[in-house]
Amino acid sequence: xxxVMTLRTRDEADAVDAQIAFHLNAGVDxxxxxxxxxxxxxxxxxxxxxxxxxLHLIREDGEEMNEGDWATRMSRLAATxxxxxxxxxxxxxxxxxxxxxxxxxxxASIPQRYGIVRALLRQFVPRPDDEEFFADRMVARVxxxxxxxxxxxxxxPNLKSVHRGDPNVTLSAGAHTLLDSxxxxxxxxxxxxxxxxxxxxxxxxxxxxxxxxxxxGQSRNSYYDDVYRARQEGxxxxxxxxxxxxxxxxERGLEEGSxxxxxxxxxxLRTLRSAGTDGxxxxxxxxxxxxxxxxxxxxxxxxxxxxxxxLGEADVVRIQRRLDALEPRLQALEGRPTAxxxxxxxxxxxxxxxxxxxxxx
Amino acid sequence: xxxxxxxxxxDEEDVIDAQIAFHLNAGVDxxxxxxxxxxxxxxxxxxxxxxxxxLHLIHEPAEGLRQGEWVTRMARLAATxxxxxxxxxxxxxxxxxxxxxxxxxxxxxxxxxYGIVQAFWRxxxxxxxxxxxxxxRMTARVSQQAPINDPTSFYRPVIKVAHxxxxxxxxxxxxxxxxDSRFAVLRSWYPIEVLHFPxxxxxxxxxxxxxxxxxxxxxxERPGTGYHLRGYDALREGHIExxxxxxxxxxxxxxxxxxDGTxxxxxxxxxxLRTLRGAGPDGxxxxxxxxxxxxxxxPTTDEEATYxxxxxxLGEADVVRVERRLDALEQRLRLLxxxx
Numbered sequence: 150x151x152x153v154m155t156l157r158t159r160d161e162a163d164a165v166d167a168q169i170a171f172h173l174n175a176g177v178d179x180x181x182x183x184x185x186x187x188x189x190x191x192x193x194x195x196x197x198x199x200x201x202x203x204l205h206l207i208r209e210d211g212e213e214m215n216e217g218d219w220a221t222r223m224s225r226l227a228a229t230x231x232x233x234x235x236x237x238x239x240x241x242x243x244x245x246x247x248x249x250x251x252x253x254x255x256x257a258s259i260p261q262r263y264g265i266v267r268a269l270l271r272q273f274v275p276r277p278d279d280e281e282f283f284a285d286r287m288v289a290r291v292x293x294x295x296x297x298x299x300x301x302x303x304x305x306p307n308l309k310s311v312h313r314g315d316p317n318v319t320l321s322a323g324a325h326t327l328l329d330s331x332x333x334x335x336x337x338x339x340x341x342x343x344x345x346x347x348x349x350x351x352x353x354x355x356x357x358x359x360x361x362x363x364x365x366g367q368s369r370n371s372y373y374d375d376v377y378r379a380r381q382e383g384x385x386x387x388x389x390x391x392x393x394x395x396x397x398x399x400e401r402g403l404e405e406g407s408x409x410x411x412x413x414x415x416x417x418l419r420t421l422r423s424a425g426t427d428g429x430x431x432x433x434x435x436x437x438x439x440x441x442x443x444x445x446x447x448x449x450x451x452x453x454x455x456x457x458x459x460l461g462e463a464d465v466v467r468i469q470r471r472l473d474a475l476e477p478r479l480q481a482l483e484g485r486p487t488a489x490x491x492x493x494x495x496x497x498x499x500x501x502x503x504x505x506x507x508x509x510x
Numbered sequence: 511x512x513x514x515x516x517x518x519x520x521d522e523e524d525v526i527d528a529q530i531a532f533h534l535n536a537g538v539d540x541x542x543x544x545x546x547x548x549x550x551x552x553x554x555x556x557x558x559x560x561x562x563x564x565l566h567l568i569h570e571p572a573e574g575l576r577q578g579e580w581v582t583r584m585a586r587l588a589a590t591x592x593x594x595x596x597x598x599x600x601x602x603x604x605x606x607x608x609x610x611x612x613x614x615x616x617x618x619x620x621x622x623x624y625g626i627v628q629a630f631w632r633x634x635x636x637x638x639x640x641x642x643x644x645x646x647r648m649t650a651r652v653s654q655q656a657p658i659n660d661p662t663s664f665y666r667p668v669i670k671v672a673h674x675x676x677x678x679x680x681x682x683x684x685x686x687x688x689x690d691s692r693f694a695v696l697r698s699w700y701p702i703e704v705l706h707f708p709x710x711x712x713x714x715x716x717x718x719x720x721x722x723x724x725x726x727x728x729x730x731e732r733p734g735t736g737y738h739l740r741g742y743d744a745l746r747e748g749h750i751e752x753x754x755x756x757x758x759x760x761x762x763x764x765x766x767x768x769x770d771g772t773x774x775x776x777x778x779x780x781x782x783l784r785t786l787r788g789a790g791p792d793g794x795x796x797x798x799x800x801x802x803x804x805x806x807x808x809p810t811t812d813e814e815a816t817y818x819x820x821x822x823x824l825g826e827a828d829v830v831r832v833e834r835r836l837d838a839l840e841q842r843l844r845l846l847x848x849x850x
Binding site: 338340446447448458465475481482 | 635652653655656657659660661662766826839847
């Protein structure tokens with residue numbers, strides 16, 4: 150069983166080393182990265198992992214960003230060139246956290262009939278930046294049980310797909326879902342969480358959205374418009390401040406239950422740093438990672454089930470829509486010449502056999 | 511009106527005496543038991559109930575845990591030989607708890623056009639094993655506000671069925687449903703709770719895992735249940751102790767779970783068994799006249815509301831199961847569409 154992670158980066162030097170080291174220790178065997186015009190040292194980090202044999206690097210230096218195409222290309226490459234049984238399509242600010250066992254163990258336990266496992270988004274909120282490493286500061290996340298349904302919010306509940314290696318796979322623009330896939334997803338069970346740290350400091354925030362605006366051209370949702378407008382009107386710092394959660398807000402959020410403390414990534418990265426040399430992160434020794442992922446207790450599982458329920462995935466309305474879509478497809482099949490011919494033959498057979506036979510059926 | 515309970519057991523001496531005594535006191539008239547090669551005192555316990563006229567014992571020497579087949583045989587026998595009106599197919603670690611009155615009162619109230627009643631499986635969490643009787647220690651139960659759909663979890667929302675006696679009945683594996691039954695299912699009313707104590711001590715867990723693991727690797731074609739396989743892997747790799755310890759819910763976790771509502775303290779079985787022990791000369795008291803001695807008081811409105819919320823989770827889990835079936839249908843349709 151081989152697990153490949155694909156990675157898209159642009160100027161993420163503050164997170165990308167931790168991101169790759171974390172996943173190599175959590176069960177990922179190999180990384181395929183597409184770097185888009187990084188100028189902040191990200192590319193050096195990627196090249197170091199490539200030299201050490203952990204990573205295959207693709208350099209994209211054009212202006213435009215084609216997130217979906219690049220993710221698709223990497224995913225296919227994972228299947229065709231690197232023997233991937235499973236593929237995780239990641240961004241540099243995402244940390245995929247298995248719930249009990251390593252990522253590889255969790256994915257190996259998925260029955261053959263399923264080809265897609267969805268991971269639950271855990272959105273970490275920006276905290277005041279005192280120059281410390283982001284994972285040491287950002288230990289509060291939005292509580293899943295108190296969902297934000299505002300579609301422009303960065304913090305609304307979301308899922309992202311992990312899939313079996315497939316040379317013909319096509320990923321959506323945000324690499325969140327597979328398009329027109331032959332794979333069946335596991336429903337109602339999300340054995341991986343992805344811990345997301347999209348905004349880590351003002352400098353990173355400023356650069357990220359300057360890049361993103363240029364690269365995306367037209368924005369995908371109004372959150373990006375809001376960021377853009379704030380920049381045009383010269384109040385980007387102010388906008389950033391509104392996103393940041395200070396100590397007072399944190400305390401209130403914890404009390405109200407809208408935020409929860411989550412030190413899992415901080416602790417995992419500390420473990421890796423203390424096992425590493427020269428302040429760097431430790432890498433797996435002969436395939437064995439330095440991280441362990443204990444199985445959550447039933448109390449954790451019950452709380453997690455509540456967070457999952459807030460997604461509204463198991464929604465009767467969705468099921469009705471899917472049934473509505475199935476019926477015309479079935480009808481189209483029934484209308485095919487072969488199906489019509491078969492029906493006519495059966496009718497003729499009944500006519501020849503007479504009414505007695507019909508009763509016998 | 512006669513209720514017969516069936517039970518299939520293998521090495522369940524820590525629980526089986528209490529299980530039979532409880533049901534006989536809760537409205538069950540007679541028990542049919544299948545003993546599958548027990549090596550502990552399970553067989554003797556069965557035999558003592560048989561001698562006292564409460565139980566019919568079948569010795570089943572075959573390996574391979576043919577649960578569906580053996581339970582079906584007992585359920586049919588209940589109809590053909592023991593004049594049952596209703597049959598409940600229990601496991602050794604289950605205690606079928608009527609929501610009000612006795613099992614007899616509940617089942618007598620079911621309208622004639624319905625033949626299947628669904629019971630709500632309520633799993634108690636494993637606690638630290640200090641050698642005490644399991645029911646004294648295991649008083650924390652999962653209280654689900656949302657379904658746990660993890661296929662390897664003990665705590666998925668599950669129903670069990672009680673059914674009218676039928677000489678031709680086929681009971682599905684796990685006693686969750688009847689197969690091709692002529693009976694109508696009474697839906698959305700769960701008047702019986704099945705208090706479930708799957709994991710009672712380290713020794714019991716290791717033994718159960720081994721029995722099931724051997725059955726599934728040597729005798730059964732299909733793959734085993736998720737949590738048993740996980741246990742069997744741990745057993746073979748020599749860390750069953752850690753695996754068991756990882757599932758035990760300690761005092762701190764119980765406190766946290768109770769505080770956030772994911773666990774509730776539920777002493778009903780403990781108290782019922784204490785009552786029966788207090789009334790018995792040595793061991794559990796048994797009903798002499800056939801009248802149920804345990805009678806459950808009517809739940810309060812608050813209790814009913816809490817129960818309704820938890821039962822709604824069964825419906826949510828069903829929606830997920832429907833989605834899985836829909837996925838499979840879409841897949842078949844896709845294959846047909848591609849065939850040109």
